[in-house]
Amino acid sequence: MTDILTHFPPTAAHARDRLAAFAPLAGSAYAMRRNFDYGPGMHGSVSVLSPYVRLRMLDEVAMSRIALAHHSAQEAEKFLAEVFWRTYWKGWMELRPTVWEDYQSDLARLRNEIQTQSGLRARWQDACLGQTGIAPFDAWAHELAQTGYLHNHARMWFASIWVFTLNMPWQLGADFFLRHLLDGDAAVNTLSWRWVAGIQTPGKTYLARADNIAKFTNGRFSSVAGLAQTAVPPQTDVPPAPRLLPRVPEPDRGAPYGLLLHDDDIDAARLIKGHPTPASWAYLDTSSGHSPWQMAPHVSAFRCAAAQDQAQGETGLSILKTAQDLRDWAVGAGVEQIVTPYAPVSPTQAVLAAYTTLPDAPPLHLDRRPLDTQSWPLATKGFFPFRKHIPQLISEFVERG
Ligand SMILES: Cc1cc2nc3c(=O)[nH]c(=O)nc-3n(C[C@H](O)[C@H](O)[C@H](O)COP(=O)(O)OP(=O)(O)OC[C@H]3O[C@@H](n4cnc5c(N)ncnc54)[C@H](O)[C@@H]3O)c2cc1C
Missing domain, CATH: 3.40.50.620 (HUPs)
Incomplete structure (x- = not known):
């Protein structure tokens, strides 16, 4: 654990330094290389800032401002889109709190099933301990437990294999992530797992393919055998209609x-x-x-x-x-x-x-935060309609703010 905090010093000064060091790479280099996962300790193609963003030691304004100080809006577009993906997920969940409540109820039920069904328990334990025999999956399970971080592409492959190859409930995989990720977040994690499993965007699943893993791990995991060849979308309920964002009165700071x-x-x-x-x-x-x-x-x-x-x-x-x-x-x-x-x-x-x-x-x-009050209500539909608002949010909060 000490080792994890050595790699992620929990200070605001370190978060700022790491952001400043990454900023020159947040333009075309990020757009070209961000999908490559070079392995533990080699994540230079992405910022590895998420533990700090999770706590809002760094916010969208700080991330966007420094990216735009080094790059044109066009060059930084991919990086800014990822920064605001998080904003979108936060808003989407905030408008639909029952999705998190349902996930928690599902987990309580699955906890009972794990206690009573030895087959499910054994598969779940093997997956969490990285003992499935699927080499990249096992390596990512170990990396997550030992470092508190996984590259985005590894998270996608891992979640897909969990759901479609190992045939385990997505909620148990989301829970495994939340227990270990330094950036583990109720909204971003739950909705990303739902997205991979084909629940968040009905009819659209994410299938991990051996050739894609080989290419984007730079050959570290070539010829992975035994992966599911199809990812059939499950039957899904219509998501709840978005609620209005609760109003919050201004605090009076006069009183102690x-x-x-x-x-x-x-x-x-x-x-x-x-x-x-x-x-x-x-x-x-x-x-x-x-x-x-x-x-x-x-x-x-x-x-x-x-x-x-x-x-x-x-x-x-x-x-x-x-x-x-x-x-x-x-x-x-x-x-x-x-x-x-x-x-x-x-x-x-x-x-x-x-x-x-x-x-x-x-x-x-x-x-x-004013940015949250303005951006979260925009998460009524999918990310692509939300994305159209990013330039306006940047103009208002980053350039003028
Ligand atoms: C199954 C699954 C579970 C995930 N769980 C979480 C989670 O619990 N918490 C979390 O913060 N992210 C989660 N993500 C999103 C993403 O994987 C991480 O935010 C990203 O890998 C963090 O690494 P980075 O800081 O190097 O990202 P960079 O690529 O450097 O991106 C910069 C910032 O943008 C945001 N960001 C980047 N990619 C995404 C994305 N796909 N979705 C939302 N925001 C993004 C993060 O705040 C990140 O720090 C999950 C993705 C998947 C597929």
């Missing part, structure tokens, strides 16, 4: 406040800029809410260490886990209100919602 950071937005500097200093600081660690199984320890370790870094100079950053912890901290610190970044659909959102039902809990004020 406690600042609560969490893994959906850990950027403290944005929250305190131009405001009185918080009376107390805390971090809400909801990592364990991502899975009914034990999370890999590096996930929580990375996030808690990043929170410590954000609260620089604060010796007593409280690490909280439950709604009750949150109330006890706020009451104990004597704050009149809690200010926290808006949490989209996630375990954190669930804990914050539970907090507001507790008696004597000081009011909670959610601070949502």
Whole structure:
């Protein structure tokens, strides 16, 4: 685990340095090479910034601004499209929270099935331990567990083999990812797995092919045998209609406040800029809410260490886990209100919602980023209609902002 945090130092300074180092490659080099997975420790064709983006130590504005400082909009188009794919998935899920709830119910059911069905349990264990005998799949399972990261193309191949070759429920694969990825995210992960499995875009599945794997792993895995030759789309329900984005009132920073950071937005500097200093600081660690199984320890370790870094100079950053912890901290610190970044659909959102039902809990004020308020409601259909709005979002938030 120490090794993982050595490769991903959990500091804002490191995130900025890594972004600056990658920026010269975010143009045509990225467009040409981004699909190549050269193997563990060799991911120079992509930014490997996702653990920092996940916590919003880097946001779309910072990523786009530096990319456009080095490249024309046309050269940086592919990189910017990927940056805003994430925005799109976040918005899509935020407008349809029941998709995450359904996934969690499915996992609870599958957990029971794993306990009662030895055949499923054995296949699931082999897949998670990288013992299926499918060489690239096993290598990616090990890479994920040992590094907390996988290249995007490897994620696509892995998910496809999980679903169509190993015939296992996509939800168990999504859970395996969420337990180990440093960037594991309720919206992006769930919707990406649904996309591979043919649920997100009905009728469209992603099939991992041996020749594609051989080419884009630069020959590391040639002649992979035994992969499914077809990926038949499952019968799917119509996705729920998008809801309106909940309104959030502006927080009043006049009264003494406690600042609560969490893994959906850990950027403290944005929250305190131009405001009185918080009376107390805390971090809400909801990592364990991502899975009914034990999370890999590096996930929580990375996030808690990043929170410590954000609260620089604060010796007593409280690490909280439950709604009750949150109330006890706020009451104990004597704050009149809690200010926290808006949490989209996630375990954190669930804990914050539970907090507001507790008696004597000081009011909670959610601070949502203007870019989120503007971009998430645009995720009503597929990515391609959403994509048309990217130039306008960039013009408003990156060039003018
Ligand atoms: C099955 C599956 C599960 C995934 N689970 C997650 C997840 O839990 N969390 C997560 O952040 N990403 C997830 N992704 C998307 C993508 O694989 C990662 O964001 C990307 O690999 C991160 O590496 P990078 O920072 O080097 O990306 P780069 O290629 O350098 O891209 C820059 C940034 O753009 C965003 N981005 C890039 N590709 C995508 C994409 N396909 N979809 C959405 N955003 C993207 C990320 O924030 C990334 O940091 C998943 C993809 C698949 C196929």
